[in-house]
Amino acid sequence: MGGYSNRLLEVNNLRTSFFITEGEVKAVDGISYYIDKEEIVAIVGESGCGKSVSQMSIIQLIQSPPGKILGGEAIFEGRDLLKLNSSEIRRVRGAEIAFIFQEPMTALNPVITVGKQLSKDIRTHKKVSRKEAWNIATEALKAVKIPDPEKRMKNYPFEMSGGMRQRVMIANAVACNANLIIADEPTTALDVTTQAQVMELLVSIVKEYKTSLIVVTHNLGLVTRYADRIYVMYAGRIVESGTCKEIMKNPSHPYTLGLLKSVPKLDSDVDEKLIPITGAPPTLLNAPDTCAFLPRCPYASEICRCNSKPELHKINGGNHLIACYRDIARLKNEHDY
Amino acid sequence: MFYYISKKLFVSLITLFIISLFAFSLMHLLPGDPVINVLGEGATDEDIAYWRSYYNLDQPILKQYVLWVRNFIKGDMGVSLMYEEDVSETLARRLPVTLAVGIPICIVSIFFGILFGVITAVKRGTWIDQVLTTMANIGIASPLFWFAIMLILIFGMQLNILPFRGFVAPSENFVEYLKSIALPVAAGSLGFVAVITRQTRSNMLEVLNQDYIRTARANGLSEVSILFTEALKNALIPIITIMGMQIRIIVGGSIIIEQVFSIPGIGSWLIRAITNRDYWIVQACVLVISIVTVFSNLLVDILYGFIDPRIRKKWR
Numbered sequence: 145m146g147g148y149s150n151r152l153l154e155v156n157n158l159r160t161s162f163f164i165t166e167g168e169v170k171a172v173d174g175i176s177y178y179i180d181k182e183e184i185v186a187i188v189g190e191s192g193c194g195k196s197v198s199q200m201s202i203i204q205l206i207q208s209p210p211g212k213i214l215g216g217e218a219i220f221e222g223r224d225l226l227k228l229n230s231s232e233i234r235r236v237r238g239a240e241i242a243f244i245f246q247e248p249m250t251a252l253n254p255v256i257t258v259g260k261q262l263s264k265d266i267r268t269h270k271k272v273s274r275k276e277a278w279n280i281a282t283e284a285l286k287a288v289k290i291p292d293p294e295k296r297m298k299n300y301p302f303e304m305s306g307g308m309r310q311r312v313m314i315a316n317a318v319a320c321n322a323n324l325i326i327a328d329e330p331t332t333a334l335d336v337t338t339q340a341q342v343m344e345l346l347v348s349i350v351k352e353y354k355t356s357l358i359v360v361t362h363n364l365g366l367v368t369r370y371a372d373r374i375y376v377m378y379a380g381r382i383v384e385s386g387t388c389k390e391i392m393k394n395p396s397h398p399y400t401l402g403l404l405k406s407v408p409k410l411d412s413d414v415d416e417k418l419i420p421i422t423g424a425p426p427t428l429l430n431a432p433d434t435c436a437f438l439p440r441c442p443y444a445s446e447i448c449r450c451n452s453k454p455e456l457h458k459i460n461g462g463n464h465l466i467a468c469y470r471d472i473a474r475l476k477n478e479h480d481y
Numbered sequence: 482m483f484y485y486i487s488k489k490l491f492v493s494l495i496t497l498f499i500i501s502l503f504a505f506s507l508m509h510l511l512p513g514d515p516v517i518n519v520l521g522e523g524a525t526d527e528d529i530a531y532w533r534s535y536y537n538l539d540q541p542i543l544k545q546y547v548l549w550v551r552n553f554i555k556g557d558m559g560v561s562l563m564y565e566e567d568v569s570e571t572l573a574r575r576l577p578v579t580l581a582v583g584i585p586i587c588i589v590s591i592f593f594g595i596l597f598g599v600i601t602a603v604k605r606g607t608w609i610d611q612v613l614t615t616m617a618n619i620g621i622a623s624p625l626f627w628f629a630i631m632l633i634l635i636f637g638m639q640l641n642i643l644p645f646r647g648f649v650a651p652s653e654n655f656v657e658y659l660k661s662i663a664l665p666v667a668a669g670s671l672g673f674v675a676v677i678t679r680q681t682r683s684n685m686l687e688v689l690n691q692d693y694i695r696t697a698r699a700n701g702l703s704e705v706s707i708l709f710t711e712a713l714k715n716a717l718i719p720i721i722t723i724m725g726m727q728i729r730i731i732v733g734g735s736i737i738i739e740q741v742f743s744i745p746g747i748g749s750w751l752i753r754a755i756t757n758r759d760y761w762i763v764q765a766c767v768l769v770i771s772i773v774t775v776f777s778n779l780l781v782d783i784l785y786g787f788i789d790p791r792i793r794k795k796w797r
Contacts (some may be wrong), residue, residue: 252698
C-alpha cells in the first residue's frame with residue numbers, strides 16, 4: 145500500500161495569498177500534502193489558519209481579487225489542477241472532487257427545490273435526461289438515508305433541518321460519483337447529536353463508494369476516530385503530520401500538544417483541567433519570519449527566536465514530520481505542561 | 482394560494498372603495514358649484530337646473546355616490562360639460578395611447594435595468610461598472626422634464642432624426658409608431674433604468690457572496706448559469722417591488738411625458754381637465770390610475786410568491 149500508483153492527490157508547495165489594502169495575507173504559505181485512494185485524511189487547525197483556503201485553492205475556488213494562487217502544484221490523477229483553465233477545472237469540480245461546506249443552512253439555494261439543485265448538478269457533468277437525473281438524485285438521497293426521498297426531492301432547503309441539508313450535500317457528492325470528497329468543517333454548524341450521525345454517514349459513504357475523504361476541521365476529537373492520517377496546520381503552514389495513531393500517541397509539535405490538551409477526553413479523570421492555548425492566532429498580514437507559534441509557545445527558546453521558520457522534518461524515523469526546532473518528546477517530561 | 486390571493490384582492494377592493502370616496506368628494510369639497518363653474522355666471526337658471534339634474538347633483542349626497550359608482554361600473558362616466566364629450570368614450574380612445582407608450586417604457590426599463598445591474602455587479606470596480614454606475618446616478622438625479630427637453634433639443638431639433646410631437650397608432654403604421662414613441666420612451670425609462678440598475682447591482686453583489694453561489698461553483702456550474710439561474714432569482718425578489726411601482730408609472734407617470742411630447746393620452750387629458758375644472762374627467766382619470774396602481778400592487782404580491790417559495794408556503 146502507499147505506492148505512487150495509489151496516490152489520488154498530491155499537493156506540493158501550495159501558496160495562496162490575499163492582497164488587501166493593508167498588504168499581503170499569506171493564507172497558505174507553502175504547504176505539501178497527499179491523499180491516497182480510499183484514504184481518510186484530516187487537516188486540523190484553528191479558524192483562519194488557512195486550512196479551508198488550501199482546499200478551495202486546489203479547485204481554483206479562490207475569489208480573485210483579492211485572492212491569488214501564487215505557486216505550487218496539485219497533481220490529481222496525473223494532471224496539475226492549478227494549471228487547468230476555467231472550463232477544464234469546472235469539469236473537475238463536483239464531478240471528480242466534491243465539496244461539502246460548513247454551513248448547510250446557507251449552502252443550498254433557498255429558492256430552488258433540493259431535487260432541482262441535485263439534478264442540475266448531475267446534468268452539468270453527465271449526459272442524462274432530466275428524468276434520469278431526477279432518478280439518480282432520488283437514489284442518492286436514499287443512499288444518504290434521507291427518509292421518504294421522493295417527497296424530499298420536492299422540498300425547499302428551508303423545509304429541512306441542518307443535518308438533513310448536510311445529507312443533501314453528501315448526496316450531491318454521491319450522485320456525481322466523485323473520487324475525492326473534501327468536507328470543510330462538515331459538522332461544525334450542526335447540533336452535537338447530529339454531528340456524529342453525519343460524520344458516520346460520511347465515512348460509511350466513503351467506504352461504500354471507495355472514494356477518498358479530506359476532512360477539514362478544528363475538532364481533533366472528531367478526527368481521531370475516523371482519519372488515517374492527520375495534518376496539523378498553523379498560520380498557513382503544516383506544522384505536524386503523520387498517522388493518526390502516531391500523532392495521538394506522540395504529539396511532537398507544541399501546537400498539536402496544546403490542541404490535544406484543550407479538548408476534553410472521555411477516558412480522562414474528572415478533575416483533570418483543560419489547558420487552553422494562551423494568546424491569539426497570529427495575524428497572517430506581514431508576519432515576521434520567525435516561527436509563527438513562537439509568541440504562544442511554552443517551549444520557545446533562543447534557537448526559535450534567532451532562526452527563520454522551521455521546515456518540516458522527519459522525527460522518529462517513519463512518516464512523522466514536524467516543523468519545530470525543539471524536541472518536545474524529551475522536553476515534555478521536564479516541563480509540567 | 483387561492484386564500485392568499487382572495488385576501489389580497491379583498492384588501493385591494495377596500496383600497497379602491499376609499500379612493501373612490503376621495504374621487505367622488507372632489508366635486509363637493511372644492512369651492513364653487515361645478516355646473517356654474519363651467520357654464521359661467523351668465524347661465525340661465527333653467528340650464529343650471531337641467532345639468533344639475535343630469536349629473537344627479539340635486540339628489541342627496543349618499544345617493545349621488547351610489548349612482549356615480551353604479552354608472553361607473555356600467556361604463557358610463559358621464560359627459561364632460563366643457564367639451565360635451567362622453568368621458569368613457571374618450572377614455573377608451575386615450576387609454577390605449579397611454580399604454581402604447583407606457584408598456585414599452587416598462588419593458589425597456591426592466592430589461593436594461595436588470596441587464597446593466599448584472600453587468601455592473603459582475604464587473605464591479607472595472608471601468609464599465611464605473612461608467613454605468615455614474616450614468617445611473619445621473620439618471621436618478623436628472624428631472625424627467627429636463628431630460629425630455631434635452632432629448633427633443635438634440636434628437637428632434639438639432640439632428641432632426643426623430644419626431645418629438647404627436648403619436649402614431651401602431652395599427653396605422655408600425656414603423657412610424659416606433660419612431661413616435663422613441664423619444665418619450667427614452668425619456669420615461671431613464672429614471673427607472675437607473676433605479677433598477679442600482680438595485681439589481683447591490684442585490685446581485687449581495688447574492689453573489691452567498692454560500693450557495695460558492696456551492697454552485699464548487700459543483701462545476703458555469704458562471705453564466707450561476708448568474709442567470711442561481712443568483713438572479715434570488716436577487717429579483719427586492720427588484721420586483723420596484724417593478725410594481727413601474728407598472729403604476731405607465732398610467733400615473735404619463736402626465737409629464739405626454740405633456741412634453743404632445744401625446745394624446747390620459748396624462749395630457751388629465752392636465753387639461755384639471756385646468757378646466759372638468760371634474761368628471763378628473764374623477765375618471767383618478768379612478769383609472771388608482772385601479773392600475775392597486776392591481777399592480779396585487780400583481781407584485783402574487784409575483785413574490787412565484788419567485789420566493791418561502792413566501793408561497795405561507796399562503797396556505
